[in-house]
Amino acid sequence: MITFKEVSKRYKTGRQWVDAVKPTSLHIEKGHIQGIIGFSGAGKSTLLRMANLLEQPTAGEVYIDGQELTGLSTGELREARRSIGMIFQHYNLLSNETCAANVEFVLKAAKLPSRERKKRVEECLEIVGLAEKARQYPAQLSGGQKQRVAIARALANNPKVLLCDEPTSALDPVTTLSILEFLEKINREFQVTIMLVTHEIQVAKRLCSRVAVMENGAITEQLDMSLPAVKPATPLGQFLFDTEGEGFRGSHPGLKIGDY
Amino acid sequence: MDHILALKSEIIKAIGQTCTMVSISVAAAVMIGMPIGILLFLTAPGHLRSNRPVYRVASYAVNLVRSFPFLILLVALIPFSRMIVGTAIGPLAASVSLSVAAIPFYARLVEQSLREVPKGVIEAAVASGASMKHIVWGVLLSEARPGLVSGLTVTVISFISYSAAAGTVGGGGIGDLAIRYGYQRFDTEVMVACIVILVVIVQLVQWVGSFTASRLDKRK
Ligand SMILES: Nc1ncnc2c1ncn2[C@@H]1O[C@H](COP(=O)(O)OP(=O)(O)OP(=O)(O)O)[C@@H](O)[C@H]1O
Ligand SMILES: [Mg+2]
Numbered sequence: 001m002i003t004f005k006e007v008s009k010r011y012k013t014g015r016q017w018v019d020a021v022k023p024t025s026l027h028i029e030k031g032h033i034q035g036i037i038g039f040s041g042a043g044k045s046t047l048l049r050m051a052n053l054l055e056q057p058t059a060g061e062v063y064i065d066g067q068e069l070t071g072l073s074t075g076e077l078r079e080a081r082r083s084i085g086m087i088f089q090h091y092n093l094l095s096n097e098t099c100a101a102n103v104e105f106v107l108k109a110a111k112l113p114s115r116e117r118k119k120r121v122e123e124c125l126e127i128v129g130l131a132e133k134a135r136q137y138p139a140q141l142s143g144g145q146k147q148r149v150a151i152a153r154a155l156a157n158n159p160k161v162l163l164c165d166e167p168t169s170a171l172d173p174v175t176t177l178s179i180l181e182f183l184e185k186i187n188r189e190f191q192v193t194i195m196l197v198t199h200e201i202q203v204a205k206r207l208c209s210r211v212a213v214m215e216n217g218a219i220t221e222q223l224d225m226s227l228p229a230v231k232p233a234t235p236l237g238q239f240l241f242d243t244e245g246e247g248f249r250g251s252h253p254g255l256k257i258g259d260y
Numbered sequence: 261m262d263h264i265l266a267l268k269s270e271i272i273k274a275i276g277q278t279c280t281m282v283s284i285s286v287a288a289a290v291m292i293g294m295p296i297g298i299l300l301f302l303t304a305p306g307h308l309r310s311n312r313p314v315y316r317v318a319s320y321a322v323n324l325v326r327s328f329p330f331l332i333l334l335v336a337l338i339p340f341s342r343m344i345v346g347t348a349i350g351p352l353a354a355s356v357s358l359s360v361a362a363i364p365f366y367a368r369l370v371e372q373s374l375r376e377v378p379k380g381v382i383e384a385a386v387a388s389g390a391s392m393k394h395i396v397w398g399v400l401l402s403e404a405r406p407g408l409v410s411g412l413t414v415t416v417i418s419f420i421s422y423s424a425a426a427g428t429v430g431g432g433g434i435g436d437l438a439i440r441y442g443y444q445r446f447d448t449e450v451m452v453a454c455i456v457i458l459v460v461i462v463q464l465v466q467w468v469g470s471f472t473a474s475r476l477d478k479r480k
Contacts, residue, residue, distance in 0.1 A: 077389075080389070109385075
């Protein structure tokens with residue numbers, strides 16, 4: 001459903017070049033929940049943002065449902081983006097608009113007629129259990145509720161794919177769990193393929209069918225979470241999986257914290 | 261007091277002239293300055309339609325007009341005013357120069373307020389496949405609403421004061437009345453009356469502006 005073919009991203013900061021993502025290939029099957037895990041600066045967000053071309057890859061190709069995004073015109077790309085939902089760590093809702101208007105925005109973007117828009121807005125807020133908050137403004141909601149509005153907005157145009165950039169990183173553990181349950185439900189009921197960036201191993205373990213470990217702009221291993229025992233091969237993968245629960249007291253032979 | 265009452269009709273006429281000049285220049289600021297402000301925002305480096313040459317030219321033009329002391333602009337634009345409204349004197353002629361000054365003034369304020377819209381919110385709209393027009397109306401202008409109104413308030417108040425200089429080209433207005441009677445003829449009473457009127461107008465504009473801006477702001 002989502003395919004990265006030798007994509008890379010190089011930024012220029014001042015005189016220096018930064019390889020945020022080195023040439024990377026990744027294929028995400030339809031219906032899967034693919035996690036991307038790694039430390040800060042590993043290039044996770046950059047990779048995710050290339051999936052809908054919010055970041056233009058320096059080289060390589062991106063395919064969504066067989067369509068090559070990297071070759072599209074501006075108009076075609078806009079069209080394609082309507083079937084790619086996205087949610088963010090800081091929700092990114094319109095603060096001067098009500099929850100309903102936030103969801104309606106993307107339906108207007110897809111040029112849905114007014115009558116159908118109203119109906120779809122209600123449906124989407126219903127899915128995330130916030131129908132009664134339709135007339136409220138984001139500032140009147142809790143963080144978890146804001147993220148649910150953002151999920152409703154991302155779902156409105158019946159996307160095939162949902163991109164999530166640290167959607168629970170600003171939330172407490174209980175709220176995190178409720179958001180993860182909504183994401184799971186969306187994946188199950190609407191067969192939405194999810195690509196999720198996180199630095200929390202618990203989030204990846206709870207939700208993902210596959211987890212890619214990312215380090216210094218490259219995917220160093222891809223773990224199949226459906227296996228009875230997940231055996232990471234890289235020091236970073238082992239660190240992430242083995243030290244769960246120990247917090248940062250845990251260390252692992254072979255991983256030099258100084259590297260990060 | 262009788263003295264002021266005797267000038268009643270002149271004062272009312274002056275208030276009317278001030279209103280004419282301020283309305284015309286502020287209307288120009290909104291209709292022309294706002295689009296220029298949006299253009300500045302969109303074409304700035306790293307923004308949605310980033311275009312260095314266009315940004316440079318627009319930015320340079322805005323700075324150029326803004327760096328003129330208003331009196332000099334007023335005089336320099338006399339031929340231009342004559343071309344546009346057929347005369348170089350009177351409130352209409354002064355409105356031409358005032359508009360020329362108000363357009364870049366508000367354009368910068370619009371650009372500033374648009375920059376305060378969080379990048380992530382714009383990005384979410386881009387990711388949803390919204391058109392540029394939809395993003396400008398539905399995200400930028402909508403999210404920046406309180407700032408745009410505050411900027412407009414600042415513009416109105418500044419141009420009430422700028423319009424006083426319009427007396428130079430016979431523009432009239434309440435500020436001009438204060439200068440003619442109070443400053444040139446040492447008629448303190450009329451000057452004080454004019455200043456009181458200006459103070460009341462400015463307070464009123466500020467109050468309406470602040471009230472509207474806070475009503476439009478849903479962030480808190
Ligand atoms: N617009 C940019 N300009 C220059 N460098 C950038 C830009 N965006 C990202 N980078 C660099 O690319 C690298 C990867 O950044 P990225 O945001 O993808 O990391 P991340 O894995 O998402 O980290 P985090 O967990 O902190 O969000 C970092 O070194 C970052 O400094
Ligand atoms: Mg990130």
